[in-house]
Amino acid sequence: xxxxxxxxxxxxxxxxxxxxxxxxxxxxxxxxxxxxxxxxxxxxxxxxxxxxxxxxxxxxxxxxxxxxxxxxxxxxxxxxxxxxxxxxxxxxxxxxxxxxxxxxxxxxxxxxxxxxxxxxxxxxxxxxxxxxxxxxxxxxxxxxxxxxxxxxxxxxxxxxxxxxxxxxxxxxxxxxxxxxxxxxxxxxxxxxxxxxxxxxxxxxxxxxxxxxxxxxxxxxxxxxxxxxxxxxxxxxxxxxxxxxxxxxxxxxxxxxxxxxxxxxxxxxxxxxxxxxxxxxxxxxxxxxxxxxxxxxxxxxxxxxxxxxxxxxxxxxxxx
Amino acid sequence: xxxxxxxxxxxxxxxxxxxxxxxxxxxxxxxxxxxxxxxxxxxxxxxxxxxxxxxxxxxxxxxxxxxxxxxxxxxxxxxxxxxxxxxxxxxxxxxxxxxxxxxxxxxxxxxxxxxxxxxxxxxxxxxxxxxxxxxxxxxxxxxxxxxxxxxxxxxxxxxxxxxxxxxxxxxxxxxxxxxxxxxxxxxxxxxxxxxxxxxxxxxxxxxxxxxxxxxxxxxxxxxxxxxxxxxxxxxxxxxxxxxxxxxxxxxxxxxxxxxxxxxxxxxxxxxxxxxxxxxxxxxxxxxxxxxxxxxxxxxxxxxxxxxxxxxxxxxxxxx
Numbered sequence: 001x002x003x004x005x006x007x008x009x010x011x012x013x014x015x016x017x018x019x020x021x022x023x024x025x026x027x028x029x030x031x032x033x034x035x036x037x038x039x040x041x042x043x044x045x046x047x048x049x050x051x052x053x054x055x056x057x058x059x060x061x062x063x064x065x066x067x068x069x070x071x072x073x074x075x076x077x078x079x080x081x082x083x084x085x086x087x088x089x090x091x092x093x094x095x096x097x098x099x100x101x102x103x104x105x106x107x108x109x110x111x112x113x114x115x116x117x118x119x120x121x122x123x124x125x126x127x128x129x130x131x132x133x134x135x136x137x138x139x140x141x142x143x144x145x146x147x148x149x150x151x152x153x154x155x156x157x158x159x160x161x162x163x164x165x166x167x168x169x170x171x172x173x174x175x176x177x178x179x180x181x182x183x184x185x186x187x188x189x190x191x192x193x194x195x196x197x198x199x200x201x202x203x204x205x206x207x208x209x210x211x212x213x214x215x216x217x218x219x220x221x222x223x224x225x226x227x228x229x230x231x232x233x234x235x236x237x238x239x240x241x242x243x244x245x246x247x248x249x250x251x252x253x254x255x256x257x258x259x260x261x262x263x264x265x266x267x268x269x270x271x272x273x274x275x276x277x278x279x280x281x282x283x284x285x286x287x288x289x290x291x292x293x294x295x296x297x298x299x300x301x302x303x304x305x306x307x308x309x310x311x312x313x314x315x316x317x318x319x
Numbered sequence: 320x321x322x323x324x325x326x327x328x329x330x331x332x333x334x335x336x337x338x339x340x341x342x343x344x345x346x347x348x349x350x351x352x353x354x355x356x357x358x359x360x361x362x363x364x365x366x367x368x369x370x371x372x373x374x375x376x377x378x379x380x381x382x383x384x385x386x387x388x389x390x391x392x393x394x395x396x397x398x399x400x401x402x403x404x405x406x407x408x409x410x411x412x413x414x415x416x417x418x419x420x421x422x423x424x425x426x427x428x429x430x431x432x433x434x435x436x437x438x439x440x441x442x443x444x445x446x447x448x449x450x451x452x453x454x455x456x457x458x459x460x461x462x463x464x465x466x467x468x469x470x471x472x473x474x475x476x477x478x479x480x481x482x483x484x485x486x487x488x489x490x491x492x493x494x495x496x497x498x499x500x501x502x503x504x505x506x507x508x509x510x511x512x513x514x515x516x517x518x519x520x521x522x523x524x525x526x527x528x529x530x531x532x533x534x535x536x537x538x539x540x541x542x543x544x545x546x547x548x549x550x551x552x553x554x555x556x557x558x559x560x561x562x563x564x565x566x567x568x569x570x571x572x573x574x575x576x577x578x579x580x581x582x583x584x585x586x587x588x589x590x591x592x593x594x595x596x597x598x599x600x601x602x603x604x605x606x607x608x609x610x611x612x613x614x615x616x617x618x619x620x621x622x623x624x625x626x627x628x629x630x631x632x633x634x635x636x637x638x
Contacts, residue, residue, distance in 0.1 A: 007418060009444055009445075012418075012421060012444065013444065016421045016422065016424070016425040017408070017425060017439060017442065017444075019425070019429065020425060020428055020429055020432060020438065020439040021438065021439050021440070022405055022432075022437075022438020022439060022440060023438070024405060024440050030441075031441075032441060033405070033407065033440035033441035035362070035404065035405065035440070035458065036356070036357050037355070037356065037357070038355050038356070038357065038358070039357070039358060043354070043362075045407060045440060045441060045456075045458075046441070047407040047408075047409050047441065047442055047443050047456060048409075048443045049409045049411055049443050049445055049452075049454070050445075051411050051445055051446070051447045051452075053448060054445060054446060054447060054448075055445070085354065086341055086343060086352070086354065088352065088364060088366040088456055089336070089366075090366050090367075090368045090409075090454045092368055092370050092450075092452045099326060099331075102331060102335045103335065105335070106335040106336060106338070106339060109339055110338065110339055113339060113341075118341075119339065119340065119341020119342070120336060120339040120340050120341060121340070121341060121343050121352035121354070121364060122349075122350075122351060122352035122364060122365070122366065123336065123366055124366050124367045124368050124454070125328055125331065125332065125336075126328075126368055126369075126370055126373060126374070127370070127373060128370045128373060128449070128450050128452060129370075129372060129373075129449045129450045130447070130448045130449015130450050131447050131448045131449050131450075133368075133370075133411045133447060133452040135368070135409045135443070135454055137364075137366060137407055137456040139354065139364075
């Protein structure tokens with residue numbers, strides 16, 4: 001007998017977990033939860049896990065694994081304009097994560113705690129088989145009512161992002177293929193790999209963005225998917241103009257050599273830049289307008305001529 | 320070259336994580352962290368993970384896995400007298416945890432959410448290889464300054480506990496041996512296995528205990544180890560009088576058949592009862608006095624004649 005088709009992560013959440021959601025959970029349709037804090041404030045809560053061989057390689061430098069774990073959570077706080085307060089850490093480790101590994105891992109945490117002004121509040125540690133699993137619950141503080149959700153985008157808003165797009169996806173390609181697949185200069189390769197391993201949460205910029213944004217989140221699942229989350233939660237459509245995408249020198253070089261990499265740039269994850277919608281932003285705010293919100297639903301990607309790109313599973317096609 | 324000896328969990332935390340601890344972390348020497356809440360309140364934060372084949376069996380009923388996961392965290396809130404607010408859930412699942420499993424798992428959560436008045440606030444889900452890892456961050460609320468720590472026990476205090484001791488450890492023995500190893504009646508076997516699979520966090524009792532207790536925590540690592548944590552954090556010694564231990568009928572029957580099971584009862588984990596110290600408690604409070612706090616350090620276990628029991632790794636011996 002045929003098994004019913006497997007649900008993807010979002011369908012699983014919708015079916016099995018959304019019915020469990022309480023007040024503050026934002027229907028599990030946001031990255032974060034909100035609870036009341038001291039007068040005039042709310043706490044922003046975010047939990048994110050990384051798994052060995054899924055999200056990081058066994059031989060990745062342990063300090064960078066630690067810093068990435070912390071940063072992927074901080075990135076969600078940044079997208080809500082929150083100030084970091086503290087974090088809880090759960091580690092399920094195999095025998096591979098020995099004391100040498102742990103010493104480097106905790107040194108990475110110490111370094112980023114200092115950089116981001118956050119401290120460890122508690123946690124749990126256990127052993128496991130197979131793959132190490134590391135999870136962080138990060139706690140931030142915002143002025144009450146000021147954290148933008150995913151659901152406030154309106155037709156006429158522009159779509160904006162911080163930083164550059166696709167570097168991490170290209171860095172991951174380089175790490176997976178373990179060869180100079182993208183025919184890049186050594187410095188460009190190093191840059192892309194570093195962008196994959198060590199995202200840069202936009203904490204300061206996030207505080208400037210939050211009061212302006214009608215919707216805001218970080219790009220972790222890939223631009224097209226994440227803008228789709230905003231469109232869906234806001235009940236609107238969104239258009240991405242590829243000609244406007246902010247690309248690093250390394251990403252531009254890779255794309256020049258192989259234009260099919262545009263799909264990885266648009267749909268690859270791990271950028272950890274802030275994606276937001278706002279009618280306008282002040283001059284000088286270092287963000288890039290990459291599209292617009294429209295009536296309708298879903299995400300449309302336009303090539304430089306204004307034609308619609310179709311992002312199929314095997315690449316993209318014009319139609 | 321010989322490798323340095325491996326550190327146990329507590330030594331690892333002390334060496335690698337305690338230096339990272341911030342205000343509110345209670346030096347990572349408590350089970351929970353505290354942050355300021357709305358006026359007059361604090362939030363109690365607790366995170367605990369369970370791993371397949373370490374903390375639960377692959378064929379355990381998924382609803383009971385879910386309920387145990389939630390309850391082991393609620394138990395820590397209970398020991399601090401906290402009212403549940405909400406929780407974050409992280410799941411790293413293998414292909415074994417299919418949709419049938421997930422449906423039962425989420426039904427278990429739904430049932431206990433209702434029972435304990437707690438709701439899901441957010442989470443993360445990912446896939447893994449090897450062993451499923453599930454973690455919860457539970458959030459509770461207490462009156463500011465009222466959550467007892469581990470560090471307040473004083474000589475002259477009595478040691479108290481809720482419920483009965485050792486049932487879960489005996490239940491785990493039954494599950495591991497998969498035979499009637501303890502020569503018990505069927506109902507007693509079922510009772511012990513259920514106590515292992517489904518702890519009963521003492522939420523209501525915990526609220527009565529918190530204002531009385533000089534120190535309080537839940538018993539998760541085993542009575543001797545956990546009372547040792549209180550003794551160490553409080554810089555005192557503790558004495559357990561085995562003649563006073565509250566034992567269920569099933570545990571008494573098991574012990575009558577094999578007196579060496581006393582070690583499992585004293586040192587096995589997973590009781591999730593509240594262990595606390597207080598000079599006296601009001602008449603009628605359903606707790607049992609099991610020992611006393613003394614000057615000195617460490618935990619001394621006395622047999623019914625008043626002689627010291629030594630709990631070696633292979634069992635206990637008189638000396």
